[in-house]
Amino acid sequence: MSKQETIQCAVFGASGYSGVELAWLLHNHPVFSLTYAFSSSAREKAEPISVLYPQLAGRCEQLLQPWHSDLLPQLAQQVRVVFLALPHEASAELAPQLIAAGLVVFDLSGAFRLGDPKTHLSAYGFQQPKLAKKVPYGLAEFTQFSGDEPLIAVPGCYPTAAGLALRPLMPLLAPHSTPIVNAVSGVSGAGRKAALNTSFCEVSLQAYGVATHRHQPEMAQSIGRDVVFVPHLGNFKRGILATIYAELAEGVNEHTIADALEATYANHPLVRLVATPPKLQQVVGTPYCDIYFKVHGSQLILSVAIDNLLKGAAAQALQLANQYYGLTSATGLQPSPGAVV
Template sequence: MKAVRVGVIGGAGYVGGELLRLLSGHPAATIAAVTSRSHADRPVTDAHPHLRGLAGLRFAAELAPAGLDCVFLAGGHGEAMGRMTSLIERAGPACRIVDLSGDFRLRDASLYPVWYGREHSAPELLGSFVYGLSELNREAIRAATRVANPGCFATALSLALGPLASAGIAGRARITAVTGSSGSGVIPGAGTHHPTREGTLRAYKPLQHQHVPEVEALLDALAGKSSLRLSLVPVSGPLVRGIYAVCQVDIPEGMTEAELRDRYERAYAGAPFVRLGAAPPDLKTVVGSNHCDLHVSVRDGSAAVIAALDNLVKGAAGQAVQNMNLMLGLEEALGLDRPGAYP
């Protein structure tokens, strides 16, 4: 088996911790370095006490990428675009790069002020990144040297709606999606801190979440034309992990549930982490795993597609490792094919 050396930039947050957890159990990967400016020179276990197997690893302030096979960037939005040009130059052409922020998901630089509230500082690099949703863009990822990892909502919605777009179905997808508090990051805010979320539901960014344009761009690419448009209402839920998305779409008259299920089965026949169920998914069956569970129901010209996944794993770190595997010629599921914890 090919051995690979990896580095993680921004490893002190929840996504960084999940990357380290998954990579520490990956049979082909060695974690050569991990950085955190807030935790520089401190042991990794200061930020991630569950990773005692990495007790000898310490956070560095900066990463020296030379000689690494893959670098993951797990910092906040806006950080990767500021360091990417230098990182590419120092890493060299053989090093694969996976950015887990939103900085390189959109091809059109003019969309960043609209959806992320900032100008893009490296627009010349946008076209060099491949969108990293393995199940719907696998061959392009295999050939890529730089991948933009999808957002957590974007992963759930793209997997739920991709087969519809591929079938030529257009129109409006109306979505309500509940997410856990870990998606808000390790630093608590007044509206995101878990004690204020426990026991309640609260919608936020209705119809204006930043993951919408990346999903619409992917669906258009799958359809080869303008496809579904999203009306997304995200909801902060009283849970730590997970995304549960309910998507409703009008479908052509006469299309049956059996026909639609057949399309999903064929679309994901070679996808090790997408599971199509006969009943709506239970979020507890995917938390801690790299799986996305889907369910399809049809009645009176309307389809309901429900997706459940772990926002930190399939929605972030697990997808990133899956992309690394593809980019480096490893088995796609290597180090990831494990169940979550239940109940």
């Protein structure tokens, strides 16, 4: 790809929280260009995205328009890359159509994350579409592309935090032990649609989806081992703070763990190894994942912080697109153009 070449992109679901963050990142990107932004709802008319998000007034006046299937030929002629920030079943229906039209798709939903169709059916409640090629699971720091993949599954927010912390350390854990992941997310993780149980006036710190959350099998798939996962909803807008407990193999110490993390992330600028337990405020509005660890006897304690809408969604999708097209992974993400929501 020449340095002058611009890659035209479209975002589906740009009216939602992750979608608008992605649209904003693409709007500021030096190589990717946002050509189309489609709403995830049946809006009656096209209007500037700043009508829905007034904070973008004067900064991004991209037209947010409804999607109609008869637009597909025009879309296929004008863009190369499509990002789907849609509900799971909507992505499952649309992605094969986009692939058939020759487009490269980065899907932020859970429609294609799980490799086992039975596990997917149990987690999401619908049949996973069968595609001609295996869909890569795009935990960005652990993903390499051949450049001809038609569809990439962008990981979920909780599994991103857990996977980045645990994957470098799996050989150091006690055999057959089960890591425990406790994580708290802000209310933006539930999406933009109004709901009583995610209203700031109703939300208290509370566990939910205990032993039933669909991100549990995704975490297990990512690290290659079962996990106990308990998500919590916090009374704040955005960010995830995860505390992870794991039993260490005999002879593993702090130096072994530090060496493994440093060796894994030395050339990955969006993962930061920090000396004190991270605060949400140091990652919210950024594309970073901050990881801290402590050893207590034979137990490993990890503290991980990400922005659920950026490193847990939009920024990781863009990071994967950068890698797919041979750009440095942090292109358009360092320095960050800032968050919208």
